[in-house]
Every structure is written in structure tokens, then in C-alpha cells.
Amino acid sequence: MIGRLVCLLIYLSITLGFAQDKKQYNILRQSESAKIDGDLSDSVWENPDVATDFVQFSPNLELAATPDRRTEVKLYYNDAGVFLSAKLYDDPSKIMSQFTTRDNFGQADFFALILNPNNDAQNDTQFFVFSSGTQADALSSPSIGQDFGWNAVWDSAVQKTDFGWQLEMKIPYRALRFPKTDIQTWGIQFKRHFRRERSDYAWNPIDRTKGYEGLYHGQLVGLKNLEPPLRLNLYPFTTGIVNTVGNQTSTDFKLGMDMKYGITDNLTLDATLIPDFSQARFDNVVLNLGPFEQTFDEQRQFFTEGVDLFTKGNLFFSRRVGSAPTGTVDLEENEIVENKPSEVGLINAIKMSGRLKSGLGVGVFNAVTESTTATVLDTLQNSRKEVEVEPLSNYNIMVVDQQFNKNSSVSLINTNVTRSGDFRNANVTGALFNLINKSNSYQLSGDFKMSHINQGKEEKTGFSSRLRLAKISDNFQFSLTHDYADKKYDINDLGLIFRNNYNNFTGRASYRIFEPTEKFQSYSIRFFSRYSQLASPQTYTGLTLFSEFVATTPKLDTYGFDFKIEPGKQFDYFEPRVDERFFITENQTRVGGFISTNYNRTFAINLRARTETFFEEGRESYSYEFRIRPRVRFNDFFLMEYNFNYDQRINDRGFSTFVEGEPIFGERDRQILVNSISANYNFNPFHGLNLQLRHYWDTVLYDEFMYNLNPNGRLSENKNLPKSELASNPDINFSTWNLDLNYSWQFAPGSFLTALYRNQLFTNTTEAQNNFETTFTNLFQQDIQHTVSIRLQYFFDVNMVKSVFTSKKS
Template sequence: MKKVFLALSLFCIISIFAQENKKTVISKRVDNPPKIDGVLDDSAWQATDVAKDFVMFQPGDGTKERQDKKTTVKVIYDNNAIYFGATMYDDSPEDIAMQFGGRDQFGQTDFILISLNPNNDGLNDTEFIVMSTGAQADSKVSSGREDFSWNAVWESKVVINDNSWVAEIKIPYSALRFSNSNIQTWGINFIRKINNINEEYVWNYIDKKIGIFTQYSGLLEGIENIKPPTRLNFSPYATLSYTTFDGENNFETNFGMDLKYGINESFTLDATLIPDFGQTAFDEQVLNLGPFEQRYQEQRPFFTEGTELFSKGGLFYSRRVGNTPINYSDIEDNLNNNEEIIDNPSKVNMLNAVKVSGRTKGGLGIGFFNAITEKTSAKIKNLDSDEIISIITEPLANYNVLVLDQQFNKNSSISLVNTNVLRDGIFRDANVTALIFDIADKENKYKVSGNLKMSNVLENSENTAGYAGFLRLAKTHGNVQYGAGHWRADDKYDYNDLGFQRRNNYSNYFSFISYRIFEPTKNFNNFRINLEASTRYRNSGEYSENNFELDAFFITKNRLAFGGGIETGIGKQYDFYEPRVEDRFFKQNPVSESSAWISTDYRKKLAIDLRGEYAFRYDSEGRYIGINVSPRFRFSDKFSMIYSLDISKLTNENGYVEELSNGDIIFGNRDFKSVTNSISGKLSFNIKSSVELSFRHYWSPVVYDSQYSFLNDLGTLENHSYSANNDINYNIWNFDLNYSWQFAPGSQLVALYRNTIFNEDQFSGLKFHKNLKNLFKEPITNNISVKFIYFLDYNKLKA
């Protein structure tokens, strides 16, 4: 009983001490709001409380701010918005970094960051960042993870003075979520970045050794009798597009609208009606010879903004919505000799999508997503009768995600996630449910996390149920951190209809230990060394492989970053995925891989990133070498370019080719090479208008030996008489040039020119310049599009 009493007493003392360490700034109500011009001479700023006495956040730990680099922030509010007046003193304003960029593009700039948490829950902050150039960035923060895809409409203005730079900021209440309480106490913190000396300072001290930064907010008090406004805005858009390809021209117009509505103080409805994703960035496609699907990053704004709740458990891969029809490949596989494909769309059109998300003051987060895609059909022509028939490759489909996420203790959460795909008619349906937990002790020193997932797939009138689970225990504080865990899934677990799944039927064990510093040493601002080990089995018990990895990361005082790693396995490795046939395996020796990289100081006009990799398979002639060179040059604060050359070569690799009708699994010994050239550049006229260039050419030739093999029941290879030509010459060319202009808050005009070339043939023996000549014999897709988006705020419309 005494021990329990002592523990409770100690916890109370720690809690009281933590509260006493929280700084407080008092906001003042004003009747006449300031003009947002970067000059803090309005009467509203007089006689206000000041947040001051910042301490070092990076690279040091709590050191007082420099006398000649002090920071002060004032906070006031009225019935419509909260205002901040930040003064960043600097005795050498000519050294303030001023690289121009667009929204959420930091580059080489100073900035002031305001982190607000109206619910003061220690986990869910909203960040507003103003850079020394005047550019803005904003993000939603959930459990320490920043999501810069979220964008709000707010105002700011920057002025550079003789001994400081000043940021004046207005954040309308429509950009925030807060309760109806008459007296408000918000969590708040400020971070200032001083780029030329590579230092960051924070108002309320953040202990980097324990917990996450959102748990260290100070307090904002004095806000009384404000009411959440009607949060309703519309973004109608219009797109004009002209495309040419192989002598055919196509002109399209599209009109639609995005809508955002605050259902109440906690929850928001987002909807996109008649969506248009024609100007999304191109995918960085590569030749994929492996057993798993290639994963692409989501580029569509509706699916990237405000999705922190929907990412819980990793069950939602939004690219599934509007992706390839489920029966797309069946059309060619089942084609008769007297038939030809007239049209087989590779994408499904999305009709509309909505999402509702938010979190109550009690910490309950609720997210609901729904999208509907249209029926998609292929057209097949009978060459004997000229009859054309339509075959449904994807019926009308409904995609749903539901998330319930309860947070507690400012560091823990338990979640329930369900994804569901319903397709019209007899087509495949899928349902997945997961229980997810992430629980830390009150001192943020130890954490247990994990999940239990169940999948159900209904296909051909049969239901297939599967399960998966994960458990991880870890020490999460201090210089030395460590942990261990276990992953498991049976062979029926399948969440691929609305998620991204590479494999199932596994039982994997892993452990790790790391050492890191939180304060600079004599030579380094930061470094981290990490050792991991894993052993992998099938869920049914068969051994698969093991892996050991040691990697390190260092940053010097002069901002030179470098690191590397070594990775290997011990004993025979059994690959149950490369054969592409259930219960078959390919037995090989393990691979030893080493890598090293270096990144020079981005503050300089010329900087370079270098990376090298080398790997070999034990007792084999298989070798891999990879080199990446990426110089970047800043011609001026408004114009910069980055070039990247990536070359890799894999020799004497044995890989899957095909399965013959008699069941033989054919493998080939191949040499695989890839060369990627990419260029990106940006010319900023100001912080609201710019021209950007994105170019990428990916070339990958594959050459097979004339002698092929088949995989025997022992998992080894034997010679086979198979003799087909499987050489591949694969090219992707993408060129984007776009001009964007933010002509009003939240409103934008984007003009895009794009050309694309794709080619795949068997001319793998071509040299680089002859390959390019061969590539440009292919028809080129040219596209010109203009998109106009206009932001309308209900509160301004009714005023």
C-alpha cells in the first residue's frame, strides 16, 4: 500500500511540475482589428501580453536565445479571428535567408511557426507557418505526424526592418475547430527557424528525449465569448483541356466543385462533385519484374488533404478508388482468336466522393469516407461478324471507410477501422475491420502498440475470411531506445480492394536497438545509430529468411549530412513469393548489401546529394551496383534547379519468367539495368506566381541468357528447353511545365503543358542515344490544360 501511495504521490508531483513549467500568454479582445500589413503600429497591439524568452529547440536543448536574435509574439482576437504579431529580431537582416517558394515549400528561408491546439489535448495541433519571404505553410498534426497536404485560407504579411523581420497574421475562426465554451484555454507554442546559423528556438520548452512535441504546448488564455462561425466554403472550378495523340485530337471541358462544411464545432464535411484530376503530377513508374504490385503516391488533392484519421492502421490506399478495373486483365486473357479489343479503359471514373472527419473535445475522432465510381466496360469486336459487344470490367462500386479513434492521456489511442467495397451485381465485395492500439505510460517512457485485423471477401458466392495481427513493445525515451515485436497474417487475409497488400501468410519476429543524441557534441549536431534483426516464417510454420541491418546517420556542425548501412542474412533463404505459385519456394543464398550517402549544405548556392550501393549474393555471381548523383543550384532566391541521375545495374539475377501450361515454373538468368534522368526547376515571380518544370526519363533494358531453367520441388533450378525471347526495353518519358497564380486567397489559375511517351519492346541491346532515337519514333501525347479555381467563403458572402 505504501508503494502505491508513493507512486501516486510521485505522479502528482510530476504532473504539478509539468503544469508549472507551462508558459502562459494572455490574449486581448479588440474591437478594431489591425490591418494586416506587417507593421505593428495599430492601436490593437498596444498594452498586450507578450510571449518571449524563447529557448533553443534545435540543435541544442533549452539554451537561452541569443541576445541579438530575440523573438516576441503578441496575440489578440475579435469576434471573427485570432491575430498574431511576431517580431524576429536580427542584428544582420542582410543574412536572413530569402529563397522564394510556393505554399508549403520551405527551401532556404527563416520562418515563424504558430502551433495551436484549441482542445489542448496534447496530440492534435494545427500549424501556421510564415516564412521570411512572406510565403505560407500550414499543416494538421496528429500524434506528432505533420500533414502539410491540409490547406486553410488565412492572411499574413511580412516586412523586413533594419534590425528585425515582422510577421503579422490573421487566422479566421473558420480555419480552426474549437468548442462553444464561454472561456477558452488553448494549447499554443511558437518555433522560430534562423536558417543562416542553423538554429531553431521554441517558446515553451520541448524535451526531445521524452514524448512528442505537441505534448509541450504552453497555454493561451483570455479568449472569452467567441462563437464558432458557420464553416462553409465552396471552390468551383473549370478546366479546359486539349490533347493530341497519334493524329487524333481531343478537346474537353469540365466543371465541378469542392465543398467544405462545418457540421458542428468538431466535424467537417468535405465533398468533391464531378472531380477533375487531369493536372495531377505524373507517377514515377518503373519496370516491375517482382512478384508485388508497384505502389504509387497519391497525387489527387481531395485524397491527400486532411486524411490523418483515414491513415490509421494502413488499411486505406486511396489509389484504389478510380484505379484499374478489377477485370481489366481478363479481357485480354479470355480473348478468342476471332476477336479483337476495341476499347478497354485502364481507369475507372469517379462520380463523387465525400468525407466527414473531426474530433470531439473528449478526444474521440470520427472519420467517414465514401466514394462512388461509375460502371466501366470493354468493347470487343468479332472479326467474323463485325459485331461489337460490351463486357463490364468494373460495375458501379461504392467505397467506404469508417474510423473511430479515442485518444487519452495526451499520448495514447485506441481505434476501430472498417473499410468496405460493394460492387453492383455478382462482382467481388470486400470488408476489413481492425482494432488498433497505441498506448504509452504517463511518463512517455514505454509504449505498446499493435492491431488485430479481420478480412472478408465475397466472390463467386463464397466468403473467405482471414486475419492479421501486430504487437510491438518499445522503450521510447532517452539516448538508448529499443523494442521488439511480431507480425502475423494467415493465407486468407486480404485487404487489397481498398488497401495495399504485398503479401500474406507470414509470421515475422523483429527487434531493434538505437542510440541517438539530443544535444550537439564537439563535431556533430545530431547522429543516430540503429541495429535491427528479424526472422521470418510463413504462418503455416515454414522458415523463410532472416535479416540483420546496421545503419547510421550523422549531421556535422557545418550541416554536412552523411550515413550508410550494412545489411545481410545468414544461411539459406526461402522465397515463397517469387515463384508466384502457392506453397512453392525458391531457395537461394542470402544477399549482403552496403550503402553510403552524403548530402552537402543546402544553404550554399551549390549543393549535392550522392548515394552509392553495392550488393552481392553469397557463393554466386549475382551483383548489384547503384549510384545516384543529384546536384542542385540556386541561381537566385527566385530561381533554382535540381538534376538527378540514377544508374543501377543488377547482373546474374535468377527471376521468374512465366508458368507453362504443364505447371513448370520458368526462371531466367538476367541482367537488369536502369537509367533515370530527372530535372526539376522553379522560377518564382513572387510568392503567389511561379513557373515550374518537371522532367523524367526512365530507361530499363533487360537481357536474358539463352539458357532458361525450371524450379524443381526442392526450390532449386534445373536447365529447361524453354527458348522464348523475354528481353525487354522499357521507356517512360514525362515532361510537365506549369504556371500557377494565386490571384486571391484560396483561388488559383494553373496552366499546364505536358507531353508523355511510353514504349516497351525487345530492343534491349540499344545504346542510350540509339534508344532515345528509337523512343521518339513512338507517338507523343501532348496535352495543354487550364484550370481555374475560385474560393468562396459563406461568411464573407453573407456580410
């Protein structure tokens, strides 16, 4: 069957072609540099050609821009970089211009310049300028989408006019990667967004019904004798920290530096030579009752920027680097662990990545973490000793990725973690492919991965695979996927996998419109089904059916609803926390929906609700959840949003503890209440205030008697085992509070002054019957952690020194 599908895909690749007439822009070289102030009266803008005749690609296709909203773009280049000016015609009273922080789109019109120096249709560098003057930039490719974690240093300025607005941009060559050849042709695209109606226009027409947008770029011709600059950028910084907990105050002062160095025209080395992540935001901690670890998004900029190659195959989870120690402490009688660090210090980290003109991408990542010890106290001798819980460790990734046909690729990636001494070492290798036919209508993708763990005398080798066939164009799309992982497959030293031992078959189908109708600006209908099995033994575990409808009205209000059912018996082999034991549920059913009003209005609101139950004999369990998120945009400077989330679960059943090696379950009521506030005040595009406040409260109250898990997967109430007889009370009252107040000022390109105040509280007790008022009062009786930090970072381009000496010599 698979062989026939492969043959079909190859046949379609040969017989179907993708062709489009591409616009060309002939760029001129000029010696002078425009002053980037948004004023287009400089003489350098008199001679360049004009790029115009933009065409809408969303929500309508191939709708030409009317004269009153036309766009006129001019470019030229010199030794300093590529310069752009744009006149954007519009009714000035209708232009939306909310001030936001960098890379935050908000409610503002924008213009985008997209460059692809390799002209390969797959690797774009995108630069956005908003009508407010705010900047955004991203790397983009079919495999990662848009990566706004990447940041470059470039110049732009806007001015409002009586015909709309206008802008200037300067893209220095240090922000781009291109080969050193005498004559170059780059891929180029200009895009414009009208926020009030969420319409998008492009200079070279885009057909969003099929293919990655890079396929629709025009061509930038006329570039000659470009000299790639010395790409050496330094980011020295200093951070002062004051931390107070109760009556104890500590201070710290840090000096450090990050670096970017262009090894070749297309390869860049990034390094954090003296790391400092003290201003990374708090994680949104929740109570975890499930069998799998709790994870959080990456907050450290070095690990979020320019990591597209390293994400191939989903083998890299950057929070592993510097996470909690992996070692355990063997205690003697009368010994206790007095202090065990929650994280490991990072000594340094580097990443080298880039893509050659041939389409070959190369990436190398390396990080070193320090040896970490725990303090053990002998309570009889009143003596202490240090026990190593994480040795000096090296984290390494190597990846090569070959792109071809402007839409396909094959990749090879290896991750490795080496820990000194008698600690666990890990190695994972993956081979991946993504094949798309020339008409961009069908896709065949997959991967094969092997993991090897070495821990002393114990070794294990695991295997995983994935194969997917999909129709990826036009209104109706579908995909068929097979996922497999054996019991020994383990990537959790540098990657993330919640569970292994699966053999699943998944089908997806969807229908969406690409042109507005009288009642809808857009809508989509999606269906999903998954047949799940264990890999070993080959046994059925469950079936999931899901459907969803989402629509946006002509007034830009969005709503939707979904339905999910797991029909019949579902066999959960992970909730018991014991190999080969399982827990049965039946006919779990969920219904939900949401409404999100148009954010362009001063007041907007998001409402979401869902309810869930089991159609199972002897079980009366249900849950419901609703979220309310109103937001008020007081003006273009000030935005505030409140988020209220209430989740109630009645007679829920799940694992509680072990008694004499047997898993003990309980029936419990759980209530989750989350209140959060975010507020942003931006004085201008370069400095602003941000407030994040969050309170999370979670209670779990078990019934009086616990349950035994029987060999047949069913639960039976044990009248001889009240919860009071357990080693510890399973009831939980979990409450956290955290506040972040941040001020950021970009006082020069790439240079920032950041001031941060934060505080944090946390309690975890067994007093699940306490009400909200009592819990909140008890929470603030704890010692509050107050942290104040000020960080100064300066951007330094080595070419600045060269230009100074060149000017003096002249």
C-alpha cells in the same frame, strides 16, 4: 511474457509522471482588425502582452535566445479571428529567404504559430510564415506526424527591417475547430527557425528527448464567448483541356465544385461534388519484374487532405478509388479486347471527420465510382460489344478513435467495398491501441484486423495482428514487434498489402545524441533484425540483419553508411508465383553509403552508392548502383536540380514465365538509367513556374538458356529450353519520358489560376541489346501525347456574404 510486459507498462504509467510548468498567454479581445501588411504600427498592437524569452530545443536543449535574436509575439482576437504580430530580431544580412511554393520549406527562416483548441496535446493546427512571405500549414498528431496535405485559407504578410524581420497573421475561425463554450483554454506554441544553422527555438521549452511536441505547449487563456462561424466554404472551378496524340486532337471543358461544410463545431464535411483530377501529375512509372503490384503516391488533393483518421491501421490506400477495373473479360473464339479503360471514373466523394472536446475522433468516408465497360471485337463478324469490367461501386470507411492521457488512443475502423451485380465485395475491420506511459518513455501498441471477401459463391475470412513494445525516450531506444497475417487476409479492395501469410519477429535498437559535440551536430546509430516465417505452414523463410550510421557535421554536411546481410538460406515463396513453391538464395549482402552537402550553399550535391552480392556456391551475381543529384540555387527565386541514377545488375536470377504450368526462371543482366531535371522559378510567394522532366530507361537481357525451378528451391539450367522457344521473347527494352511544366498564380486567398503543359512517351520492346542512343531515337519516333490545361479555382466563404449584408444594414 506479454502479460508481464503489459503489467510493467501499467506500473510505469502509475509511478512515473510527466510534469512541466507551462507558460500562459493572456489574450485580449479588441473590436478592430489589423490590416495584414506586415506593418506593426497599427494601434491594435499597443496593448497586447508580449510573449518572448524563447529557448532553443534543436540542436541544443534549453539554450536561451540571445538578445540579438530575440522574438517578441503579440496576439489578440475579435469576431473575425485570432490576430498575431511578431518581431524577429536577427542580422538582416544573414536571414535566408528563398521563395518557394506553398508548403515547401526551402532555404528560408520561418515562424510558426501552433494552436490546439481542444488543449489535448495531440491534435495541433500549425501555421508557418517564411521570411520570404510564403505560407505553409499542417495538421499534426503523434499518429500521423505533420500532414501538409491539409490546406486552410488565412492571411499573413512579412516585412524586412533593420533589426531583422516582422510579420502579421490573421487566422479566421473557419480554419480551426473548437467547441462553443463561454470560456476556453487552448494549447499554444510559437516556434522560430534559423535556416542558416538549422536551429529551432520555442516559446514554451521543448524536451525533444521524449514525447510528442504537443505535450510542451503553453496555454492560451482569456478567450471568452467565441461564436464558431458558419463553416461553409465553396471552391468552384473550371478547367479547359486540349489533348493531342499524333494527328488527333480532342478538347474538353469541365465545370465543378468542391465544398467544405462545418456540420458541428468540431466536425467537417468535405465533398468533391463534380470531381476533376485532370491536373494531377504523372506517376513515375518503372519496370516491375517482381511478384507484387506496382503502386504510386496519391496525386489528387481531395485524397491527400485531412485523411489522418482514415489512415488508422493502414487500411486505406486511396489509389484504389478510381483505379483500374477489377473485372476480367471472357473471350470467345475470334474475339479480342479492343479497348479496356485503365481507370474508373469517380462520380463523387465525401469525407466527414473531426474530434470532439472529449478526445473522440469520428470519420466517415464515402466514394462512388461509375460502371465501366471494355470493348470486345469479333474479328470474323467485325462486330463489337461492350462488356462490364467494373460495376457501379461504393467505397466506404468508418472510424472512431478515442484519445486519452494526452498521449494514448484506442481505435476501431471498418472499410467496405460494395460492387453491384456478381462482382467481388470486401469488408475489413480493425481494432487498434496505442498506450504510452505518463513519462512518455515506454509504448505498447498493436492492432487486430479481420478481412472478409465475398465473390459469388466463394467467401474467405482472414486475420492479421501486430504487437509492439518500445522504449521511446532518451538516447538509447529499442522496440520488439510481432507481425502476423494468415493466407486469407486480404485488404486490397480499399487498402494495400503486398503479401500475406507471414509470422515475423522484429527487433530494433538505436542510439542518438541530442546535444552537438565538437565533431557532430547530430548522429545516430541504428540496428535492425527480422526473423521471418510463413504463417502456414509454420516454416522459416529468412533472417535479415541491418545496421546504419548517419551523422551531420557542424557545417551541416550529412553522411552515412549502412550494411545489410541475409545470412544463410533465404526461402522466397512469392517469386515462383505458385503456391507452396519456393526459390532459395544464400548470404545476400549489401554495403552502401551517402553524402549530402549543406543545402544552404549555392551549389550542393547528394551522392549515394551501394553494392550487393551473394555468397552462394554456383552463383556469380552482383549489382551496384550510384546516384548523383547536384542542385544549384542561383538566387532566392531560381532553383534547379539534376538527378542521375545508374543501376547495374549482373547475372541476376528471377521468374520469367510459365511453361505448361511450371515456373521458368532466367539469369539476366539488367541496366537501369534514370535522368531527371526539376526547376523552380518563383516570382514571389504567390506565383511561380515549375518544370519536371524525367527519362527512365530499363533493359533486361536474358542468357540463352532458361532455368527450371526444382522442388528443393534450386535452379537447374535447361539446355533444351532456349529463350527463343518461349511463347514470347523475355528480353525487355523499357523506356518512358514525361515532362510537366506548371504555372500557378494565387490571385486571391484560396483562389488559383493554374496552367499546365505536359507530354508523355512510352515504349516497351524486346530489343534489349539496343544502346541508349538507338532507344532514345526510337522513343521519339512514337506519337507524343501533348496536353495543355488551364484551371481556374475560386475560394468562396459564405460568411463573406453575411458580412456584406451586415455592413449594409449597419
